[in-house]
Amino acid sequence: LTAKIINGTAMSKEIKEEVKAEVEELKAAGKRPPHLSVILVGANPASQTYVKNKFKAADYTGITSELINLPGDTSQDSLLAEIDRLNKDSSVDGLLVQLPVPDHIVEKKIMNSVAPHKDVDGFHTLNVGCFCVDEKSFIPATPAGVMEMLRRSGIETFGKNAVVCGRSKNVGMPIAMLLHADGIYDTKAGDATTTICHRYTPPEQLAVFTKNADIIVVATGIPGLIKGSMIKKGCTVIDVGINRVKDEKTGKMKLVGDCDFEIITRNNIDIENPYHRILRAFVMAFFNRFNLYDDLYNHEQKLLRACRQIEVLNKC
Numbered sequence: 644l645t646a647k648i649i650n651g652t653a654m655s656k657e658i659k660e661e662v663k664a665e666v667e668e669l670k671a672a673g674k675r676p677p678h679l680s681v682i683l684v685g686a687n688p689a690s691q692t693y694v695k696n697k698f699k700a701a702d703y704t705g706i707t708s709e710l711i712n713l714p715g716d717t718s719q720d721s722l723l724a725e726i727d728r729l730n731k732d733s734s735v736d737g738l739l740v741q742l743p744v745p746d747h748i749v750e751k752k753i754m755n756s757v758a759p760h761k762d763v764d765g766f767h768t769l770n771v772g773c774f775c776v777d778e779k780s781f782i783p784a785t786p787a788g789v790m791e792m793l794r795r796s797g798i799e800t801f802g803k804n805a806v807v808c809g810r811s812k813n814v815g816m817p818i819a820m821l822l823h824a825d826g827i828y829d830t831k832a833g834d835a836t837t838t839i840c841h842r843y844t845p846p847e848q849l850a851v852f853t854k855n856a857d858i859i860v861v862a863t864g865i866p867g868l869i870k871g872s873m874i875k876k877g878c879t880v881i882d883v884g885i886n887r888v889k890d891e892k893t894g895k896m897k898l899v900g901d902c903d904f905e906i907i908t909r910n911n912i913d914i915e916n917p918y919h920r921i922l923r924a925f926v927m928a929f930f931n932r933f934n935l936y937d938d939l940y941n942h943e944q945k946l947l948r949a950c951r952q953i954e955v956l957n958k959c
């Protein structure tokens with residue numbers, strides 16, 4: 644049995660097709676498509692990439708969008724005025740201010756000035772509050788994506804043990820909220836027994852929690868934090884980390900997550916192989932030696948030994 648890889652790219656494509664169909668339905672009913680406005684202050688290259696990807700997805704699905712790119716030295720008051728204008732514009736359905744904002748602007752103040760019903764990022768305190776008491780709200784993209792991945796992959800969360808590594812307010816915390824909360828309420832949460840680990844969780848404790856987990860979601864920004872030896876067989880690992888590291892082989896920069904991906908997926912194969920090896924050896928031993936020893940006691944001893952060996956492997 645090899646590790647099953649959840650294909651996020653394929654899932655994203657599937658979701659985009661569904662959204663596209665919904666937009667077409669709206670248009671067929673004679674209504675305008677949804678409109679998204681994005682404010683970008685300055686020219687942070689990572690932000691520009693994120694924004695570009697959002698527009699590409701909007702275009703593909705038929706959602707109309709516009710970029711309001713303000714200079715990096717825009718004052719907080721001018722930014723607030725721009726947000727106010729878009730809040731009042733009834734042709735704008737969704738409004739997001741790409742983070743991070745420059746240092747002279749107070750991020751929380753900006754987040755709380757976006758009209759809660761247009762706050763597609765789900766960062767307004769009112770949305771965060773509603774979300775935390777399981778009421779309908781805009782849920783931040785990454786946590787919503789993680790839950791959707793679990794749902795679409797048919798991974799059961801109800802009554803399972805989940806571990807979230809990371810507790811940031813936009814990623815780790817909302818993921819943990821969605822995994823642990825009650826599935827009967829508006830957030831349709833996971834009902835999992837959820838443990839949150841963070842930078843002050845001692846490494847040996849982290850391994851104790853992860854080894855007991857059915858589901859692990861990692862969002863720490865630490866490449867290689869989760870190793871194959873820290874997960875149990877059959878565990879679902881969702882790696883939210885994005886880290887730029889140097890490739891040892893090519894010397895080029897590459898993107899990796901927070902998990903030792905290759906080792907985890909390879910380990911899952913290796914864990915399986917010894918079972919098969921031992922079972923095959925055992926079956927052979929059974930037939931070969933049965934003739935030699937023709938003795939029920941010996942046969943049972945061998946059977947017990949082999950079972951114990953398999954048990955030990957099971958615990959590895």
Ligand code: ADP
Pocket residue numbers: 808809810811813814815840841842843844849862863864865868
């Ligand atoms: P993001 O926005 O992607 O969540 P942050 O840098 O804001 O990223 O948060 C990183 C999170 O990772 C923090 O909550 C921090 O406590 C957590 N973290 C850092 N080191 C460890 C560690 N060794 N084990 C578990 N969590 C960790």
